[in-house]
Amino acid sequence: RRIPAAGAVKRYVASIVRATHPDAELAPPSARKYVRYGSSPRGAQAILLSSKVRAMRAGRANVAFEDVRAVVAPALRHRLILSFEGQAAGVVADDLLAEIVQSLPPAKNA
Numbered sequence: 001r002r003i004p005a006a007g008a009v010k011r012y013v014a015s016i017v018r019a020t021h022p023d024a025e026l027a028p029p030s031a032r033k034y035v036r037y038g039s040s041p042r043g044a045q046a047i048l049l050s051s052k053v054r055a056m057r058a059g060r061a062n063v064a065f066e067d068v069r070a071v072v073a074p075a076l077r078h079r080l081i082l083s084f085e086g087q088a089a090g091v092v093a094d095d096l097l098a099e100i101v102q103s104l105p106p107a108k109n110a
Helices: 007-019 029-033 039-058 067-079 084-088 093-102
Strands: 035-037
Touching: 007 029, 007 067, 007 093, 029 035, 029 084, 029 093, 035 084, 035 093, 067 093
Parallel strands: none
Antiparallel strands: none
């Protein structure tokens, strides 16, 4: 828990979580169409803590953007509630999350 995460990394995590909400400005079109409820702030906590563990296991002293990207799906897949359209279309939460991460490069949040 003591592994530091830079402010830019924390803002990136917050942007990802906000983008899971269909009414958010950052949400990509697929999230707007297929998500009914996005992640709560607990999702951001899960991403940060998992990222810290990943950084520590890699022998790094701080969290990198790559750590965040690697843990988004495991931390958030069960926190998204798909809309009826999303369920009917067979949308997979991991695919939506990958699109969200792709739409939010870390440089925008630095």
